[in-house]
Amino acid sequence: MAADEDRIPVxxxxxxxKxxxxxxxxxLEPAALMAEALRRAAGDAGDPGLLDRLDSLDIVNSVSWPYPDLPAALAARLGRRPARLNYGPIGGESPVRFIHEAAGRIARGESAVAAVTGAEAAHAVAAARKAGVALPWTAPDPTASRVRDRSYLRPLARRLAASEPTNVYPFYENATAAAWGLTPAEALAEDAALWAAFSRVAAENPAAWIRRGASAEEIATPSPANRPIAYPYNKLMVANPMVNQGGAVLLASRAEARRRGIPEDRLIHLWGGASAVEPRDxxxxxxxxxxxxxxxVLDACGRIAAEEGADFSVLELYSCFPCVPRMAARRLGLPPDAVPTTTGGLTFFGAPLNTYMTHAACAMVRALRERPEATGLLYGQGEFVTKHHAVVLAARPAAHPAAHATGMPRVARPHGVQDAADAARxxxxxxxxEPAGDAAIETFTVLHDRDSAPTHGVLICRLADGRRTLARVPGAEAGTIALLKRQDRSPIGLPGRLRPAADGIADWQPA
Structure with a gap:
């Protein structure tokens, strides 16, 4: 092997x-959850002293508690500050990226022992607020804002409330269903069956927040406990951030692992990975x-597996909303009954905001240890179908690490496949x-209040001249709302006409 054996990252x-x-x-506050997860990771490796050797620590962005300096708070709890202490940006793909980058640093000889960790405690914060009690945690930063910056989105999107993930992902959900030739009823059945399968995985995962299986019928049917959020999503189809969970992943070179006496059958190898982004708005x-x-990204990871003569038999496809794993599964050519999670998904396992994929990495490591012949795909995604990163994992080292003339293995080289993404666009x-005139529906959703009543529909429309715009259907327009939510036929492509309302927003009416 051309790559330096001492630098193979594992x-x-x-x-x-939990x-x-x-x-x-x-x-426990988030910093305490992270510290405990790191200690448990060292214990899992069989060497509690590993944390004293930690030279690199990536912290996944944490939202539930506004620390003035989260890295310092975590370092204090660990009793040491690694030479590289990095606090990441918001993004559900970031744990995968951190794991991939840590592996690259190890392969280049820049790091010996590295860690990735993240945690949230939104459940405790909400419970304390409801009870009117103060939490005895690190003093919060009084200047921190709890409002997400959405300034990169168009003002009209923000006015229509089409600026939060729960309200944007349905645009992809409804567009993909129409493109795949599914009726809304058929698409909902696919979603519900997939989510029911995810719930069964979560029920078997001790770290999951909701440990009960849910039936497809329960997931698909609106009820007081499963109210509609943004059509076609009910509550049991969206990510659940109200959790207290922390996770951690420890990496090292294979040589360092051997020096520490870690058994070979505990090591999981990184073969490589890929990343790319969509336009942010x-x-x-x-x-x-x-x-x-x-x-x-998925194509690139598929090529890595093919070079090794492997197929993905253990998968974690990001699951904030059903359209994401369903799109990915179709691209990968998975069979309709595939269950692409080892963790349980962001609804049932829980969605500790940016750090779900840290937990997914933990679950995949356990799965690959149990199935040493298998090959795993760990795929994360962030923002609004915006940021994508995946890595290929296995219990065995890569037979063909694609080392180039300088001996640099694939995992340590640039992982961007942005050119391929841009070329396909x-x-x-x-x-x-400020649109007016004829407009056909490109995609859409219907937003609901906490009493399950529709507040308004949000439509992405195409004007007669080909331009794109956003439009509204007022919640009081019951007939048009019903048209949007028909189960036997998608409204995508339906012609209509825009008329300006008193607030300046264009309302859509069917032709």
Whole structure:
């Protein structure tokens, strides 16, 4: 092998914690959850002293508690500050990226022992707020804002509330169903069956927040406990951030693992990976029936597996909303009954915001240890189908690490496949901020209040001149709302006409 044997990167330990005390003041804050997850990861590796050797620590962005300096708070709990202490940006793909980058640093000889960790405690924060009690945690930063920055989105999207993930992913959900030739009823049945399968995986995962299987009928049917959120999604189809969970992954070179006496059958190898992004404002994309960045990343990982003569038999496809794993599964050519999770998904396992994929890595490591012949795909995604990163994992080292002349293995080289994503992108229609006239539905959703009543429909429309715009259907327009939510036929492509309302927003009426 051309690559330096001493620098082959491996995952050596994983750790998780779920914290659910009845009294919120007894709950652990995020920094404490991270510290405990790291200790458990070192214990999983069989060497508690590993944390003293830690030279690199990536912290996944944490939202539930506004620390003035989260890296410092975690370092204090660990009793040491690694030479590289990095706090990441928001993004559900970031744990996968951190794992991939840590492996690259190890392969280049820049790091010996590295870790990735993240945690959230939104459940405790909400419970304390409801009870009117103060949490005895690190003093929060009084200047921190809890409002996500959405300034990169168009003002009209923000006015229509089409600026939160729960309200944007349905654009892809409805567009993909129409592109695949499914009726809304058929698409909902696929979603519900997949999510029911995810719930069964979560039920068997001790680290999961919701450990009960849900039937497809329960998931698909609106009820007081499963209210509609944004059509076609009910509550049991969206990510659940109200959890207290922490996870950690420890990496090292294979030589360091051997020096520490870690058994070979505990080591998980990284063969490589890929990353790409979509235009950040979803209105600047060419269409909503697929993601070119997702396709490029999955294709690249498929090539890595093919070079090794392997197929993906253990998968974690990011699952904030059903359209994401369903798009990915189709691109990968998975059979309809495939269950692409080892963790349980962001609805049932729980969605500790940006750090779900840290837990997914833990679950995949355990799965690959149990199935040493298998090959795993760990695929994460962030923002609005925007950021994509995946890595290929296995219990065995790569037979063909694709080392080039300098001996640099594949895992240590640049992983971007942005050129492939950009090359696949078609023309992007210009945006019309003050539209009028004829307009056909490109994709859509219907938003609901907490009493399950529709507040309004949000439509991405194409004007007669080809430009794109956003339009509204008022919730009081019961007939048009019913048209959007028909189960036997998608409204995508239906012609209509825009009329300006008193607030300046264009309302859509069917032709």
């Amino acid at each position: 995952i050596i330990g994983v750790g998780e914690i 914290d659910r005390p009845a009294e919120p003041r007894e709950a 979803y209105l600047d994309r060419d269409q909503y029936a697929e993601s070119h960045a997702q396709n490029a 078609g023309p992007v229609p210009a945006f019309a901020p």
